[in-house]
Amino acid sequence: MDTYKHKTILLTGASSGIGAAMARQLADPTVTLLLTARSADALHTLADALRAHGTSVAVFPHDLSTPGAAADLHEQVTAAGHTVDVLINNAGFGKQGRFEEYDAATYAQMLTLNVTNLVSLTHHCLPAMLERGAGGILNVASTAAFQAVPFFAVYSASKSFVLHFSEALHSEYADRGVTVTCLCPGNTESNFHERAESNHEPPAFLVESAEQVAQVGLRALLDGAMTKVSGGGNAVMAAASRLLPRAAVVAATRQMFAP
Numbered sequence: 001m002d003t004y005k006h007k008t009i010l011l012t013g014a015s016s017g018i019g020a021a022m023a024r025q026l027a028d029p030t031v032t033l034l035l036t037a038r039s040a041d042a043l044h045t046l047a048d049a050l051r052a053h054g055t056s057v058a059v060f061p062h063d064l065s066t067p068g069a070a071a072d073l074h075e076q077v078t079a080a081g082h083t084v085d086v087l088i089n090n091a092g093f094g095k096q097g098r099f100e101e102y103d104a105a106t107y108a109q110m111l112t113l114n115v116t117n118l119v120s121l122t123h124h125c126l127p128a129m130l131e132r133g134a135g136g137i138l139n140v141a142s143t144a145a146f147q148a149v150p151f152f153a154v155y156s157a158s159k160s161f162v163l164h165f166s167e168a169l170h171s172e173y174a175d176r177g178v179t180v181t182c183l184c185p186g187n188t189e190s191n192f193h194e195r196a197e198s199n200h201e202p203p204a205f206l207v208e209s210a211e212q213v214a215q216v217g218l219r220a221l222l223d224g225a226m227t228k229v230s231g232g233g234n235a236v237m238a239a240a241s242r243l244l245p246r247a248a249v250v251a252a253t254r255q256m257f258a259p
């Protein structure tokens with residue numbers, strides 16, 4: 001895919017942070033943006049701002065942490081007459097703390113949002129892309145995907161799933177015209193940390209703005225990259241985690257995320 005022009009783009013987690021930054025960067029009079037998240041007001045405010053610059057925008061508020069929500073969303077999008085050319089699975093949340101601190105329902109919602117509905121939405125959108133022999137999927141994982149993260153256990157495992165799922169699909173579909181790209185941001189300025197109840201404070205050189213991460217992800221999607229770590233420092237850390245013994249990596253990560 002060499003351009004976003006004239007594409008219909010379904011973007012989850014569009015109400016804030018990296019997703020909202022992607023929506024702003026994708027805005028163009030030739031593009032149709034389909035925005036989803038739970039916060040209808042925030043989506044409509046963003047949509048109005050994007051329409052003012054000529055972008056065609058439709059809003060589909062959904063809670064993707066509930067089973068079946070991805071299927072419902074896809075049905076609504078299709079019923080409204082849209083065929084998705086580009087799918088950006090960006091919505092996600094985590095919770096920092098000891099595993100037993102959060103209840104089972106919270107983890108079930110996290111896994112439904114970060115994993116199950118990401119797979120489901122991909123499964124619903126892929127056939128039309130394959131039929132046309134063209135399309136792009138961008139899945140937002142995390143640098144937490146590259147190793148186990150003590151005190152972020154379920155979240156980091158969910159992002160490992162996203163990384164491996166995306167890389168497998170990239171290999172399966174690249175020769176049929178559909179690219180699947182996994183974006184792995186490191187620490188990014190957004191609402192994520194407050195919702196995660198995180199006290200993790202990385203060195204400033206590893207922190208990026210949502211706009212920077214969005215730009216890196218959208219570029220990687222256009223390039224048809226398999227995996228893209230956002231930020232040079234984060235890329236070095238991710239590569240190092242592959243070279244060192246797993247126990248040493250988990251021990252170092254434990255130090256960083258211990259409450």
Ligand SMILES: NC(=O)c1ccc[n+]([C@@H]2O[C@H](COP(=O)([O-])OP(=O)(O)OC[C@H]3O[C@@H](n4cnc5c(N)ncnc54)[C@H](OP(=O)(O)O)[C@@H]3O)[C@@H](O)[C@H]2O)c1
Pocket residue numbers: 012013014015016017018019036037038039040042062063064065066090091092093094113140141142143184185186187188189190191192193195210
């Ligand atoms: N910030 C970081 O340091 C960081 C690092 C690595 C990876 N990431 C990943 O980047 C992605 C975007 O996060 P962000 O940093 O931009 O954080 P954010 O500002 O909290 O944005 C998260 C987005 O996901 C949506 N979302 C959350 N729960 C949802 C639900 N149940 N149903 C539908 N949408 C839901 C939110 O919208 P509503 O609240 O309106 O539903 C929001 O639009 C996530 O997948 C996150 O795991 C973030």
